[in-house]
Amino acid sequence: MDGRDGEERVIRIASWERRLGAWLIDIILVGVLVDLIVGMTGPLTPVVPWLPPGPAFQWGFSDGALVLFAYWTVLEGTRGQSLGKMAMSLKVTDMKGEKIDLPRAAIESFGKAFLLPLDCLIGWIAMRGSGQRLFNRLSETIVVHVNESAPEGVRYVRRG
Template identity: 35%
Template sequence: MNESNSDTSSKIVLAKWTDRFFAWLIDFIIISSISTAIIFASLGSINYEFEEDSFWMENIQYIPTSVLFFVYWTILEYKTGQTIGKKIMNLKIVNIDGRKPNLKGIMISSFGKAFLLPIDVILGWFLTNEKRQRIFNKLGDTLIVKIKEINDISDVKYLKD
């Protein structure tokens, strides 16, 4: 017999833009550091003085770093719903119903963050809805929510199968 807590609610608490920004900043610092170390190890140095018409040289760090971000967000958010930054900020990515999102939705959301974040955020702010979604969150049917903290250990109930 399975008992349920009558106080349990089906409310979804949307994450604040500031919490989302700090989660992103934590992830950005981690992945940028890793990317810089990889490029440094691969090329022997990081030289930011490029020739004026060398498009590929100017983007030598942007492209692999964006790919690394995309892979990082896709894998962690699909497997656990959280990146390191989201875990620290107590956030999670979910689908519109508050359940685990599908891989396609995660990939769409991750693509926007990894490759088009400024456009994605700015358009998201101007075209935002009550769900605080970036454009690519809308396209992927995903939300960023605040995970409810257990404030009082006496509220925890243990049930057996």
């Protein structure tokens, strides 16, 4: 059911295992990209004037974390999916299963880019069974499993 005409909408909350898989894919892909760029150009931090080098980076504001934050914010705020989420058939939505915007994506992404252990721990303890991290709750988002099947009344065939 899709929620139109007063019908109940069924949304499948993504498992922590699938979310971990998507996160690992993203970390590997972005990590390789950042390593390539840093290897060719040097550290990225001088191009971020509002973030001074030094002690700030001890709190998790590294080149990789900044790139991951931007990566997740843009892809999830425009498409609802990072490459890892696409590979794992997951999507970030609002609480009704609808598309999120860039501000919500930025809030949701901040926790996993800079504070992931704390973000997850608070979610697991304080919001047990919700499938949300702290920053999912703050951004009013959820991660859902995307149904890859054809819409009702449609059948896909291959030529040949």
